[in-house]
Amino acid sequence: MPLKPIQSSSDYEAMLCEIDRLMEIEESQLSDDEASMLELLAILIEDYERKTYPMPNTATPHDVLDELVAAHQLRQKDLLDIFGSKGIASEVFNRKRGISKTQAKALGERFKVSPSVFL
Incomplete structure (x- = not known):
């Protein structure tokens, strides 16, 4: 899967599927490349969610x-x-x-x- 900023809901869904697949692998069985991919996907997804679904202000x-x-x-x-x-x-x-x-x-x-x- 090519790493690029998430620009659409279909990109988002694809990355969620990939992160789910990687998270099903036991941590000790992840290759270094898979561990890096997992970390990068999490960063991209977090960035997209922060921009697309902003959280309301904190509670008073x-x-x-x-x-x-x-x-x-x-x-x-x-x-x-x-x-x-x-x-x-x-x-x-x-x-x-x-x-x-x-x-x-x-x-x-x-x-x-x-x-x-x-x-």
């Missing part, structure tokens, strides 16, 4: 909080000990107030994640 601290609350089946009132009052909790959950450093630290401890995801 409020998005992270919403996801963790949903994943743990919690409600706003379950975090009053962190926010201190219903009013502050409501403002945070409604994105009218940011998450403070103190709250981020407490949320990190509660959800066992780095507090930085809330800042």
Whole structure:
């Protein structure tokens, strides 16, 4: 297979098929040329996907909080000990107030994640 930038969906599909074929070979059985081809195909595919299917912006601290609350089946009132009052909790959950450093630290401890995801 000639190596060239991916310029169409058919090029993309062909390279995906080739990378699948190479990945089915046990790593210790890959020749040096096949290992190099696998690495180059991965780079070309990653470049094409980045250009063709751009990722949305990263999650905001409020998005992270919403996801963790949903994943743990919690409600706003379950975090009053962190926010201190219903009013502050409501403002945070409604994105009218940011998450403070103190709250981020407490949320990190509660959800066992780095507090930085809330800042």
